[in-house]
Structures are given as C-alpha cells and as structure tokens.
Amino acid sequence: MLQPSMFENHILDHMTTSSTHKTSDSTGRLLDDDFETKSGTETTMDAPSGDEQDPNATGPRPKRKRYHRHTQRQIQEMEAFFKDCPHPDDKQRKELSRELGLEPLQVKFWFQNKRTQMKAQHERHENSILKSENDKLRAENNRYKEALANATCPNCGGPAAIGEMSFDEQHLRIENARLHEEIDKISSIAAKYVGKPLTSSFSSHMPSHVPSGRSLDLGVGSFGTQPGFVGEMYGSSTDLLRSVSVLTEADKPMIVELAVAAMEELIRMAEAGDPLWVPGDHNSIHQEIFNEDEYLRTFPRGIGPKPLGLKSEASRETALVIMNHVNLVEILMDVNQWSTVFCGIVSRAMTLDILSTGVAGNYNGALQVMTAEFQVPSPLVPTRENYFVRYCKQNVDGTWAVVDVSLDNLRQSPVSRSRRRPSGCLIQELQNGYSKVIWVEHVEVDDSAVHNIYRPLVNSGLAFGAKRWVATLDRQCQRLASSMASNIPAGELCVITSAEGRKSMLKLAQRLVMSFCTGVGASTAHAWTTLSATGSDDVRVMTRKSMDDPGRPPGIVLSAATSFWIPVPPKRVFDFLRDENSRSEWDILSNGGLVQEMAHIANGRDPGNCVSLLRVNSANSSQSNMLILQESCTDSTGSYVIYAPVDIVAMNVVLSGGDPDYVALLPSGFAILPDGPAGSAGGGNLDVGSGGSLLTVAFQILVDSVPTAKLSLGSVATVNNLIKCTVERIRAAVTCEQNP
Incomplete structure (x- = not known):
C-alpha cells in the first residue's frame, strides 16, 4: 500500500498529466468525483490503489481516501493573492502555506486549479461573443439576400432566373476555349514553316460542350471585351511592381x-x-x-x-x-x-x-x-x-x-x-x-x-x-x-457622450472612407468584369475572399460599380444623397423605412463634411433598428457619400471609446465629380463641362459567409439588378427635383 507522501506524488502526477482540461468551482475544489483537493489532516487509505486491486473481487468497492475542503478564510486569502499574482513562485507558495496552515503542494494545486477555472471561463465568454457575432452576421447576410431577392424596379424588371452554375466552372470552360483558339492559331502559323499542320494533345482532351465563343449570356446582358469571368480584387497578374528593377549601387x-x-x-x-x-x-x-x-x-x-x-x-x-x-x-x-x-x-x-x-x-x-x-x-x-x-x-x-x-x-x-x-x-x-x-x-x-x-x-x-x-x-x-478636439460641440447629438467615443467613431469612419476609395477605381490590383446590357450603363463587378480580417465579415464579397453622367449639378446630387430624409427614395435595402440621425459629428467648415450614425426603423422585423455609419465629404473638386451597415453592439463599444478596428464593415456609396471645369459651360470647347455630374455608384455585398464557397451566376444577376434599380431611382428623383 502506498504511503501518504507517495500518494501525494501519485495525485500530483495524475493532476499534471490528465487533469489539464478539468475546471474547479469557486471553492477551489477540483470538479472530479475521484478525489478532492487536499486539506489539513491526512487520513490513511482504506484500500489499495487501483493498480493493486484484485480485478476478480466481488465484494463492495472500498471507500477512497477523503480530504477536507479549504476553509473560507483560506479561500479568501488565496483569492486575494491570485488577483495580484496568479503565478506565485516557490517562495510565495511557502509563505502562503505558513500563513494559512496548508502544505505548499496544496497551495500549488489550488492556484493551478484557479488558473484552469479562469481560462475556461474566459474561453466560454469568448465563445459566447463569437457565437453572437456569427448569428448577427448570418442575420445580416439573410437580410441582404432577402432584399436582393425582392429588389425590383418598373424600369429594369425583376431578377433574372439563372441557374446556380458556379463562376469557377464557367471561367474554366471559357479559358479552355480561348487556349484552344490560341493553339489553333499557333499551329496554323507553324504549319507554314514545318510544311504540315501541328496536332495538339490539348485538342483531343477538349470537352465537346465547351462553347466556341467567349461571350457568356447572363440573362441580364453579356460580358464585354474582358474575359468572361468575375475577376478578383488584388488578384491581377498586372502588378504595380512588375517592371521595377532592384536598385544597384551604381x-x-x-x-x-x-x-x-x-x-x-x-x-x-x-x-x-x-x-x-x-x-x-x-x-x-x-x-x-x-x-x-x-x-x-x-x-x-x-x-x-x-x-x-x-x-x-x-x-x-x-x-x-x-x-x-x-x-x-x-x-x-x-x-x-x-x-x-x-x-x-x-x-x-x-x-x-x-x-x-x-x-x-x-x-x-x-x-x-x-x-x-x-x-x-x-x-x-x-x-x-x-x-x-x-x-x-x-x-x-x-x-x-x-x-x-x-x-x-x-x-x-x-x-x-x-x-x-x-x-x-x-x-x-x-x-x-x-x-x-x-x-x-x-x-x-x-x-x-x-x-x-x-x-x-x-x-x-x-x-x-x-x-x-x-x-x-x-x-x-x-x-x-x-x-483631435477635446471638447464635444454643443451641436452634436447627445448619443456621443465622451471625447474618446467621438475619436473612435471618427477613426472608424476614416477606415470606412479608405476602404471604399481603394476599391472603387481602376487599379491594376482590380480585375473588373463588365456586365453590359443594351441601353443601360455598364456595371462592373469583382469578387474578394474575406478571411482572417477583423475589419470585414468573412465570406465571399461581391463588389459592383457603375459610372454615368447625370444632367444635375454636383452639389444638388451630393445634398440629395447625404440627406437621411431622402434616403428611402433610392436605398432599396432600407425598404422605405424611416431613417433617423442618431449621432452627428461635423468635421469641416462645409456643413456637408460630417460623420453620421443613422437608424433605419423598418416595418420588416428582420431589419428593425438597423444602424448605418455614413461619412459625407465635399470640396471644390468632388464629393463622396459613403456608408455601411454596422452592428448595434459594436457601435456601442465604439461610442464608449472602444477600439473600432474590430468592427466589420463593407462600405458602399457614391463618388460625385463635376463633368468638366465649373463656370465654363457653353463655351463651345470640347474640354468644357456642361454643369452636370459624373456619378459612380459602388456596392459591396456579402453573398456567402463561407470564404471557400463558389460564386453563383444568380448572385451576380441580383447584385446587377440591385445597382441598376438604384441608379434609376436616383436619376428619377434628382431629375424631378431639378425640374419640378
């Protein structure tokens, strides 16, 4: 039979090797029925250890050795010490054991159990937060899908009924057809020099169902001159550094x-x-x-x-x-x-x-x-x-x-x-x-x-x-x-209660604007694909896989943008788009709900330069109390209205001064430019504008919350329909306002 000191060593070995996943309650007792945390007085074993028991014994199972719990005073003292030092060293453990009347090993076990307990509680809290965020993103994704499915317009009709063939498959088919054409051309050229046609092993493996042309019918139009697939952001082989050589000492x-x-x-x-x-x-x-x-x-x-x-x-x-x-x-x-x-x-x-x-x-x-x-x-x-x-x-x-x-x-x-x-x-x-x-x-x-x-x-x-x-x-x-202002101007809404909250909201809005601007232009990092339709503006789309970025929701993001001319001065278009009272006239996703400004931060001399937090009170319960972060900015050369739906819980953290870098954003919005030099209309010069506006509309939509999912043609069709309906609504509204 093991001696008590040997039993302590046996328990210590067992705890350090097999109890790392066990937790303890607030009393310090290890949550395991086999043994309890050791206290004060030892008693002798009533039976041999499990290794020494006779497996053929038929009598009642003997009682295991029992230990007393720690006293309330001992627990309180160790709890207080744990707050300041969760990892005491040998000297500190010995000092505690003398003060509390415990063995150093007992103190060591208690702190080990306490750390395990705190770690488990922290993990449960983190899991709860992640589950909540996941549920919110899933609900937002469903809301977008519902809005896209119901996005109809008298001018552009309902969404096209398109099958769920993936873009990856379509891209491979079209790329195979293109390569086949190139090989045929090379073969015909080489035949002039060799004297006979060259055969390609590629030709024998071409599937019979590959289309011969490069256009892809989407039901809402066909692809333009670019390859018939949706490009990826930052996926272009034409990189800015492609021709920059390394500097030499010379x-x-x-x-x-x-x-x-x-x-x-x-x-x-x-x-x-x-x-x-x-x-x-x-x-x-x-x-x-x-x-x-x-x-x-x-x-x-x-x-x-x-x-x-x-x-x-x-x-x-x-x-x-x-x-x-x-x-x-x-x-x-x-x-x-x-x-x-x-x-x-x-x-x-x-x-x-x-x-x-x-x-x-x-x-x-x-x-x-x-x-x-x-x-x-x-x-x-x-x-x-x-x-x-x-x-x-x-x-x-x-x-x-x-x-x-x-x-x-x-x-x-x-x-x-x-x-x-x-x-x-x-x-x-x-x-x-x-x-x-x-x-x-x-x-x-x-x-x-x-x-x-x-x-x-x-x-x-x-x-x-x-x-x-x-x-x-x-x-x-x-x-x-x-x-950098330390005081909150009296004109700002009372939902912003601190200077720290004001700074956090402005920092979040800065990321909103930067994300929009870097994704709307014709950078070589963007592989835009044109969706052209007869009699309407070209809509260009691209995809991005969002993974491991706390600032964006995970999944497949589809960006869509179009630019067009409108015979309305830029300031009138800007004022219309930034005004929350006119938002229901163009924003399909708000479903005609009442839009209220909850927070307002002026950040420039022009009243159009501001950051706003908007609440959409929709009759649809799934969209009720949706928040929108919006920044509008303008100067003599152009204007922007950029916005993104934001989570209520996340915005409460930001408004209280918390870190805004972990708020997931997918910015959409508008860039408004003059169509030429202001004040020169009517001069007869081809380089002179007419006083109208060049408006770029850009959306980012999370079409699938799984980053590895395949993008369907139906998703592209509904986003294409959404952006065209938005354009028609804006045209109709500002033109009527221009000519009442």
Whole structure:
C-alpha cells in the first residue's frame, strides 16, 4: 500500500498529466468525483490503489481516501493573492502555506486549479461573443439576400432566373476555349514553316460542350471585351511592381543627382510667375496656365524629352491649411499616412528603398524610392502608375519642400504610360498652427484609354491636378483638427457622450472612407468584369475572399460599380444623397423605412463634411433598428457619400471609446465629380463641362459567409439588378427635383 507522501506524488502526477482540461468551482475544489483537493489532516487509505486491486473481487468497492475542503478564510486569502499574482513562485507558495496552515503542494494545486477555472471561463465568454457575432452576421447576410431577392424596379424588371452554375466552372470552360483558339492559331502559323499542320494533345482532351465563343449570356446582358469571368480584387497578374528593377549601387548616385536637380526645379516652378505661368481667364478653372515652351527653355535638362504619345499636364495651386509644417512633412514622408490622407487620389503606394532618413532627427535630406498609383474614383478612368524618388529638404529661409521625380530611365523597360516631372509642394510655417502650401503637379501621360464621359474632366486638369491635391489636403486637415478636439460641440447629438467615443467613431469612419476609395477605381490590383446590357450603363463587378480580417465579415464579397453622367449639378446630387430624409427614395435595402440621425459629428467648415450614425426603423422585423455609419465629404473638386451597415453592439463599444478596428464593415456609396471645369459651360470647347455630374455608384455585398464557397451566376444577376434599380431611382428623383 502506498504511503501518504507517495500518494501525494501519485495525485500530483495524475493532476499534471490528465487533469489539464478539468475546471474547479469557486471553492477551489477540483470538479472530479475521484478525489478532492487536499486539506489539513491526512487520513490513511482504506484500500489499495487501483493498480493493486484484485480485478476478480466481488465484494463492495472500498471507500477512497477523503480530504477536507479549504476553509473560507483560506479561500479568501488565496483569492486575494491570485488577483495580484496568479503565478506565485516557490517562495510565495511557502509563505502562503505558513500563513494559512496548508502544505505548499496544496497551495500549488489550488492556484493551478484557479488558473484552469479562469481560462475556461474566459474561453466560454469568448465563445459566447463569437457565437453572437456569427448569428448577427448570418442575420445580416439573410437580410441582404432577402432584399436582393425582392429588389425590383418598373424600369429594369425583376431578377433574372439563372441557374446556380458556379463562376469557377464557367471561367474554366471559357479559358479552355480561348487556349484552344490560341493553339489553333499557333499551329496554323507553324504549319507554314514545318510544311504540315501541328496536332495538339490539348485538342483531343477538349470537352465537346465547351462553347466556341467567349461571350457568356447572363440573362441580364453579356460580358464585354474582358474575359468572361468575375475577376478578383488584388488578384491581377498586372502588378504595380512588375517592371521595377532592384536598385544597384551604381544607380544611387544618379538618383541623388536627379533628386537635387528636381528640388531646384520644383522651387523655381513654385515661385515663378509670367512667362512660365501665364494668368488665365477669370472664368477658367485655373487662375494660371502653364507655358510649356517657356518651361523647355528654362529647364533644358531634367529627365529628358517628352516621349512620343504622351501629353504634358501641369498645374499650380496655393492654399492655407490648418496644420503645422512639421506634421505636414511627416504625412508626406510616411507612405502609410500619405496614402491615408489622400486615399481618394492614391489607390496604392509603397516605399521600395530608403536612401537617406534625414539628419538632425527630422526629414531634412530624407530620400525615398517609391511606387504609387493615382486614381479617379471610377473604374472608367485608368490609374496612373509611377516609379519615383521623393526628396525632402529644409531651405535656408525655413520653408520645407518635398519633391517627386520619375525614375523610369533607370529601368530597362518600355517608357511608362505616365511619368512625373518634378512635382510636389513648398510648405511655409505660419502663426496659430497654419501653413501655406504651394503645390505643383507636372506629369506626362497617355490618357487615350479614358472613357469619353470623363475626358473633359481629365483634360481640364481637375482629375489629377494640383487643385485636387490641395483641396483634399485642406479638407483632411480640417478633419484631423476635428478628430483631435477635446471638447464635444454643443451641436452634436447627445448619443456621443465622451471625447474618446467621438475619436473612435471618427477613426472608424476614416477606415470606412479608405476602404471604399481603394476599391472603387481602376487599379491594376482590380480585375473588373463588365456586365453590359443594351441601353443601360455598364456595371462592373469583382469578387474578394474575406478571411482572417477583423475589419470585414468573412465570406465571399461581391463588389459592383457603375459610372454615368447625370444632367444635375454636383452639389444638388451630393445634398440629395447625404440627406437621411431622402434616403428611402433610392436605398432599396432600407425598404422605405424611416431613417433617423442618431449621432452627428461635423468635421469641416462645409456643413456637408460630417460623420453620421443613422437608424433605419423598418416595418420588416428582420431589419428593425438597423444602424448605418455614413461619412459625407465635399470640396471644390468632388464629393463622396459613403456608408455601411454596422452592428448595434459594436457601435456601442465604439461610442464608449472602444477600439473600432474590430468592427466589420463593407462600405458602399457614391463618388460625385463635376463633368468638366465649373463656370465654363457653353463655351463651345470640347474640354468644357456642361454643369452636370459624373456619378459612380459602388456596392459591396456579402453573398456567402463561407470564404471557400463558389460564386453563383444568380448572385451576380441580383447584385446587377440591385445597382441598376438604384441608379434609376436616383436619376428619377434628382431629375424631378431639378425640374419640378
């Protein structure tokens, strides 16, 4: 028979090897019928251990050794100690055992059980939260599916009855047909040289049911010139870095020399007057016009002559912004901050190499090799890709300058479709935290692929010019100033009760805007597929698999976007779309419910710049009390209305100052641009707008909560129908408002 001390060792071995999944109650007693936690006085064993018992014995099972529970005082003392130190060391356990009249092993067992208990409670709590979130996402998904299924419109009819053939299967069939055609062509060419036709093993394995053409009939239209499958976001083989070579040591002195020359040119371009910058007409969008002939005489060196097929585009703009020069320089030299502040213009950006970090603890002398894509918020305008060096310098008069210049000449590749001549800004410190910014944009670009309805806007320089950069910077500086305010203005609704809640809501809205802007343009990271239908606007779609991203619900996300012209001024369209009282006129998912503004944060001088939290009170019980987070922003070059449904519990966490990064968002919304230079209508020039608007409508819909699921043609058809119904509703509403 085991001695008591040996029994303690036996119990310890058993607990450490087989009891790791057991929990204990609040008294410290291990939840196991075989034994209890040891206390004070030992008693002798009444029977041998399980290993020594006779398996053939027929008598009653002898009683096991019993132990007393810990006293209430002992438990309270160890509970108090556990709060401060859940993992006591040997010395602390011995001290506790002396104070409480326990053995050190008993103290060790109690703390081990207590830690197991707390871990189990934490896991149960986490599981409860995850289950609740999963149920909410499933309910939201069902709500969207129901709304999509019921989305009908007198102008565009009900959803098409389409089978559930997956896009993966359709893509494979069409791709096989395309490869078959290419092989046939290669075979016919090779036959001219070989003297006989070449046979392909591929041909013998082609299924007989593969269609010969590349169009795919969806019932709501057919695919356009792109391959007949829905592309994936960030799935394109055409990557921004595809032709960027690794820098060599021989390249770096050339880059430094080019950056220094570019800085000198930028400063002269920013400060020069006539004849380099000729005063423009008072009706023109630009107060001054760039004289290209004078530029070539003034700066004969630079990055070389303009390549054939590219056109010059240069502009300059000056503004006062509410931010000090130090913070402005930091934003421009930090690629993450830069792409966030200018998310409507910069769709992707990356720092490839840092040749210098600057001196004296600041960015004076900093030199970075970068790549970026610049966009207009529409899939109809190709992005401008640039590979360039960015150089920052503090001048002798105290002003700061940041310049970009393309490095295309370092690459052994064809000339880029867009390149930056010295472009950037001068920053002068003013009083009261303001700065004066002079911005210069000078590029050479091939815009032949721009859609016709966007040509006047792009040709005018509004789409990519200095005016848009400065207007965006001014608006974002106002927004940042608002987010840093420590007091809550009296005009804001009382649902926001703290400055921390205000900051969290603005941070969440910033992610909302950035997510929308990076997904709506024609970036090379997006594989848009065009769904064209006779007599209506093209709808472009793409898919994304959302996995392991706390900021997005998991599953298959279908993005759909379309851009069109509407004969209504941009401000009127913007005011209509951002107004909660008119939301039921276009928002199919609100089902005509009453929309109320629960929270409002003004973040700019213009009343249109604000963040709102809206409640949709729908008659449908499954959609009751749905919340919508919305940010509207506007400046002289364009406007946005961006929104996303949000969970009530998650928003309560945000409004109390909690971390907004774990709130799942799928932003949808609108980008509203003028159709050309304002104030120039009727001039008879092809590059002049008519006073109308270019409106981009973009939706993101969770079509399946399983990331590995296959996207069906029916899902695409219903989303296509939804976006077209929304477009028709907006057209009808704003046109009636324009012509009552």
